[in-house]
Amino acid sequence: MTSISLQHFLILSFILFSLGTYAVIVRKNILVALIGIELILNAANLNFFAFSKFKNYQFGELAIIFVIIIAAAEAAVALAIFINLYRNFASINPDKANTMKE
Amino acid sequence: MATINLIFFSIPLSAIVGFILTFIVPKKIKRIYFIEIFFSLITLLSSLYLLILVLSKNFSSIHFSIDIFKLNSNFDLIFNYQANKTEIYLIFLTALISFLVRLYSIEYLKNEERLKNYFVVLSLFVLSMYGIILSKNLFSLYIFWELVGFCSYYLIGFWRHKEAAANAAKKAFIVNRIGDIGFFLSILIFASTYKTLDLGNISNAIGKEIYPFSQKEFLFIALLLASLGAFAKSAQMPFYVWLPDAMEGPTPISALIHAATMVAAGVILISKLFAISTAEFLLIVAYIGTITALAASFIALSQNDIKKILAYSTISQLGYMFAALGFGAYSLALGHLIAHAFFKAGLFLSAGYIIHLFEGEQNIKKIFIDKKKEKILFFSFSIFSLSLCGFPFFSSFLTKDSILNFSLIFSIENNNYFFSASLFLASLLTSFYTFKLFFQIFFNKKEHNFLNHARHISSDNKTLYLAPIAIFAVLSLFYIFSSTPFDVNRSFVLNDITSELKLLAIHDFYYRHIDNTKGDFLNALDLNSLEFNQKYIRYHLLTTLLSLLMFSIGIVFAAILYIKNILNPEKIKKKLFFIYKLSEKKLYFDELYDIIFVDLTIYLSRFVAFIDKNIIDKTIEFVSYSTKIIALLAKYLDKYLIDGTLHLIAFIFEFLGLLIRKIQTGKVQTYIALSVLIMIIIYIFITN
Amino acid sequence: MNFNIYDFSFYSLSFFSVIGAIGAVLSRRIFYALASLLLTLISIAGIFILFDSEFLFLIQILIYIGGILTLIIFAAIFLNLYNVYNDEKKSFGYWFGFLIAAIFSSFMIYLIYNESKFFNIETERVGNLISSKKINEIGKELIERYIALFHLFAIFLLAAVIASASLARKEKN
Numbered sequence: 001m002t003s004i005s006l007q008h009f010l011i012l013s014f015i016l017f018s019l020g021t022y023a024v025i026v027r028k029n030i031l032v033a034l035i036g037i038e039l040i041l042n043a044a045n046l047n048f049f050a051f052s053k054f055k056n057y058q059f060g061e062l063a064i065i066f067v068i069i070i071a072a073a074e075a076a077v078a079l080a081i082f083i084n085l086y087r088n089f090a091s092i093n094p095d096k097a098n099t100m101k102e
Numbered sequence: 103m104a105t106i107n108l109i110f111f112s113i114p115l116s117a118i119v120g121f122i123l124t125f126i127v128p129k130k131i132k133r134i135y136f137i138e139i140f141f142s143l144i145t146l147l148s149s150l151y152l153l154i155l156v157l158s159k160n161f162s163s164i165h166f167s168i169d170i171f172k173l174n175s176n177f178d179l180i181f182n183y184q185a186n187k188t189e190i191y192l193i194f195l196t197a198l199i200s201f202l203v204r205l206y207s208i209e210y211l212k213n214e215e216r217l218k219n220y221f222v223v224l225s226l227f228v229l230s231m232y233g234i235i236l237s238k239n240l241f242s243l244y245i246f247w248e249l250v251g252f253c254s255y256y257l258i259g260f261w262r263h264k265e266a267a268a269n270a271a272k273k274a275f276i277v278n279r280i281g282d283i284g285f286f287l288s289i290l291i292f293a294s295t296y297k298t299l300d301l302g303n304i305s306n307a308i309g310k311e312i313y314p315f316s317q318k319e320f321l322f323i324a325l326l327l328a329s330l331g332a333f334a335k336s337a338q339m340p341f342y343v344w345l346p347d348a349m350e351g352p353t354p355i356s357a358l359i360h361a362a363t364m365v366a367a368g369v370i371l372i373s374k375l376f377a378i379s380t381a382e383f384l385l386i387v388a389y390i391g392t393i394t395a396l397a398a399s400f401i402a403l404s405q406n407d408i409k410k411i412l413a414y415s416t417i418s419q420l421g422y423m424f425a426a427l428g429f430g431a432y433s434l435a436l437g438h439l440i441a442h443a444f445f446k447a448g449l450f451l452s453a454g455y456i457i458h459l460f461e462g463e464q465n466i467k468k469i470f471i472d473k474k475k476e477k478i479l480f481f482s483f484s485i486f487s488l489s490l491c492g493f494p495f496f497s498s499f500l501t502k503d504s505i506l507n508f509s510l511i512f513s514i515e516n517n518n519y520f521f522s523a524s525l526f527l528a529s530l531l532t533s534f535y536t537f538k539l540f541f542q543i544f545f546n547k548k549e550h551n552f553l554n555h556a557r558h559i560s561s562d563n564k565t566l567y568l569a570p571i572a573i574f575a576v577l578s579l580f581y582i583f584s585s586t587p588f589d590v591n592r593s594f595v596l597n598d599i600t601s602e603l604k605l606l607a608i609h610d611f612y613y614r615h616i617d618n619t620k621g622d623f624l625n626a627l628d629l630n631s632l633e634f635n636q637k638y639i640r641y642h643l644l645t646t647l648l649s650l651l652m653f654s655i656g657i658v659f660a661a662i663l664y665i666k667n668i669l670n671p672e673k674i675k676k677k678l679f680f681i682y683k684l685s686e687k688k689l690y691f692d693e694l695y696d697i698i699f700v701d702l703t704i705y706l707s708r709f710v711a712f713i714d715k716n717i718i719d720k721t722i723e724f725v726s727y728s729t730k731i732i733a734l735l736a737k738y739l740d741k742y743l744i745d746g747t748l749h750l751i752a753f754i755f756e757f758l759g760l761l762i763r764k765i766q767t768g769k770v771q772t773y774i775a776l777s778v779l780i781m782i783i784i785y786i787f788i789t790n
Numbered sequence: 791m792n793f794n795i796y797d798f799s800f801y802s803l804s805f806f807s808v809i810g811a812i813g814a815v816l817s818r819r820i821f822y823a824l825a826s827l828l829l830t831l832i833s834i835a836g837i838f839i840l841f842d843s844e845f846l847f848l849i850q851i852l853i854y855i856g857g858i859l860t861l862i863i864f865a866a867i868f869l870n871l872y873n874v875y876n877d878e879k880k881s882f883g884y885w886f887g888f889l890i891a892a893i894f895s896s897f898m899i900y901l902i903y904n905e906s907k908f909f910n911i912e913t914e915r916v917g918n919l920i921s922s923k924k925i926n927e928i929g930k931e932l933i934e935r936y937i938a939l940f941h942l943f944a945i946f947l948l949a950a951v952i953a954s955a956s957l958a959r960k961e962k963n
Binding site for chain 1: 794796797800804807808811812814815817820823824827830831834837838841843845846849850853854857858861862865866868869871887891894895898899902903922923928931932936939943946947949950951953954955956957958
């Protein structure tokens with residue numbers, strides 16, 4: 001039917017995962033970090049999906065459902081935290097959210 | 103027996119008591135000297151009594167001893183004192199002279215405010231003199247010897263404001279000290295060898311042939327060392343330099359100490375050692391005595407000060423005594439000592455009287471005394487002078503003449519005419535200078551000098567001056583010695599002394615030497631042999647004639663030069679300039695000692711000071727400098743190394759801390775990155 | 791070679807998702823990033839439907855795009871982030887991260903292409919792909935087998951709602 005194999009999915013998910021990691025670690029914008037988290041989760045979803053499709057991993061589809069639920073909840077809470085952060089430090093730069101003594 | 107002991111002991115006891123009482127009685131008391139006069143009178147009477155006993159042959163010797171300590175078998179120190187006839191004579195001599203001198207001093211020093219000190223030290227001196235005479239133990243002798251030296255030092259420098267007197271006292275003491283070192287060393291040698299210092303025990307031990315360090319030669323050295331003390335104290339060559347300077351002291355002191363008693367102590371010491379002497383040692387003594395007799399009379403020729411002339415004549419006569427001892431004529435030496443004591447004391451007291459008359463002028467070129475005004479003085483002085491020259495009928499003729507006889511025999515025996523020639527020449531010179539003195543004072547009227555006429559003393563107590571002088575004059579006549587003026591063998595004094603010689607147990611050690619060393623050393627005289635006695639008689643007449651010849655030559659020359667200016671002494675002086683200078687400068691001994699001892703010491707001390715200043719101080723400076731350098735080094739070491747290490751460690755930790763602290767950035771993304779990293783690592787490890 | 795609609799669809803969808811991801815992470819403006827994220831999400835949903843799983847497609851669109859993305863857009867609008875343009879430049883760990891990324895990616899690629907050695911999930915194959923479940927099957931699965939998890943997540947969602955509401959509340963001063 002198709003020549004798409006497991007490796008295709010895994011590489012795609014790896015690319016998305018690393019881009020998401022990049023966004024989380026390197027970008028100095030909290031919202032972009034949140035975007036990066038979503039990308040990571042999506043990459044994980046794709047991984048689950050690939051394995052459920054190609055390796056008859058029955059729990060894979062349900063895992064996807066649960067991950068999406070988690071993602072939604074976590075995004076809501078994260079945004080609430082970001083709002084607080086913005087209120088306290090007047091910036092969306094996570095480096096500014098730093099009360100360490102220099 | 104008990105009375106004799108009592109009377110004998112009263113002599114030292116009264117001397118001690120007199121000394122202590124005079125010492126403790128306060129100065130304010132007038133006529134403090136009466137204590138002294140009283141006690142010395144007691145001493146005089148006791149010794150006179152003992153003398154009478156001796157003369158009447160009723161005397162037996164007295165011993166007493168004081169135990170100091172006794173170590174087990176090693177060493178004992180017992181002070182033995184012995185009074186034989188010889189000692190009685192000497193004690194009487196000392197007692198009489200000191201008594202008369204004290205009387206004289208009362209008048210001579212009557213305006214002196216330190217009179218108490220004078221009498222205290224004087225009595226200490228007399229006490230020590232008794233100690234020397236009586237001691238049979240070398241160490242006790244040494245104690246009194248030192249005491250006598252100290253008293254002499256004090257009394258020479260009695261007028262302490264006079265710088266010359268202070269210097270003279272120092273000189274006397276130092277020269278005496280040098281001799282005392284020798285004496286002390288010999289005491290050590292004797293003590294270590296014989297474990298006792300008693301002369302009798304030592305002479306017994308030598309009889310058993312126990313020598314110091316088990317060799318006979320060391321006995322010679324020990325004796326020589328002891329004799330150094332005697333030579334220093336009796337002002338022999340080369341130690342005579344102190345006696346002329348000692349004339350700075352008061353004249354009674356010169357009479358007592360430096361004419362009659364202390365300078366005789368040397369002779370007494372040698373006579374005590376006579377029992378253990380070897381022939382070589384006595385040869386040395388003879389040489390020293392002869393040289394001294396000649397040299398001192400030579401120096402006396404050019405002197406112009408009364409007391410200096412008398413001082414040199416004392417040295418010269420002492421030389422005679424030592425020479426006599428050296429020839430073996432023990433009794434003649436002591437006899438000459440006794441005779442000399444009387445007339446020399448008389449001469450000094452007369453000199454003191456003359457000085458008093460001229461208010462301190464001592465130069466005979468400036469003095470003239472009218473013999474009609476001072477008759478007693480004139481007669482006494484002439485008696486003394488004749489006795490000094492050994493003129494017959496006077497006391498010293500017997501002894502001096504015999505000494506000359508001995509010297510002749512000694513020289514003939516040994517073919518060495520040095521001794522007799524010197525002694526005869528010395529007698530010539532003696533008569534010359536004696537009569538130079540006599541003529542200058544009494545016959546040579548000085549025209550240009552206002553001191554020509556001595557002031558008439560009416561207020562002074564002349565008796566105290568003249569009486570002692572007169573007494574001494576009487577004692578200078580012949581009969582104190584023997585009943586006939588010419589025959590020495592009849593002299594009771596000398597016979598008494600000679601008989602003691604046998605008691606002293608002179609060992610045939612002395613005589614044995616004569617057999618063993620024929621040809622090596624000069625032969626000693628065997629006084630006991632018949633041969634000697636024959637020789638003595640044979641040469642006696644020759645000696646007497648020779649000595650009379652010497653005497654007449656001397657007096658004639660003196661008369662030529664000094665009476666009525668027949669010949670001008672100044673011209674003679676110019677002709678014999680070199681000899682005159684030699685004589686005047688006392689044979690340059692003082693200059694020699696000055697160079698050797700004083701300049702050397704100054705040079706050495708300057709050298710040492712130079713070393714100290716430049717080397718030692720520089721060394722210390724260097725040490726302190728290097729300490730500074732080291733301290734600086736330590737500072738830098740401390741600052742850079744040690745502190746640097748600490749700083750380095752601190753820096754490392756700070757750096758590490760800073761480094762590690764960078765992990766804690768406070769940025770959330772850093773933490774995320776780290777955790778991702780670690781998870782990757784864990785993941786890799788798990789799957790591998 | 792034949793034009794396979796599956797392959798073409800998959801490659802284009804994956805290409806769009808990567809493009810969208812790149813745009814999401816590299817954009818300087820937040821709204822552009824969110825728009826790119828939208829593209830990514832849609833592409834991933836497309837991949838899901840391509841492989842016969844309608845349910846996953848549905849919930850991807852409904853929840854991710856309709857819920858989460860909307861939420862983030864609302865938050866961005868709420869925080870007035872229209873023209874925020876703040877980014878700091880490279881820090882010292884930049885190249886270090888690059889190194890880590892290189893190591894990690896090489897490791898992953900190795901793992902991916904040798905996964906048959908590592909993972910032993912071998913099942914029977916029906917053709918080339920396992921068919922996905924239908925919606926009613928998933929529902930049955932949930933209720934029958936994973937009811938605990940279902941309830942747990944429900945409570946979890948409740949907690950999240952309460953938490954976010956309380957967190958975002960303005961302090962009454």
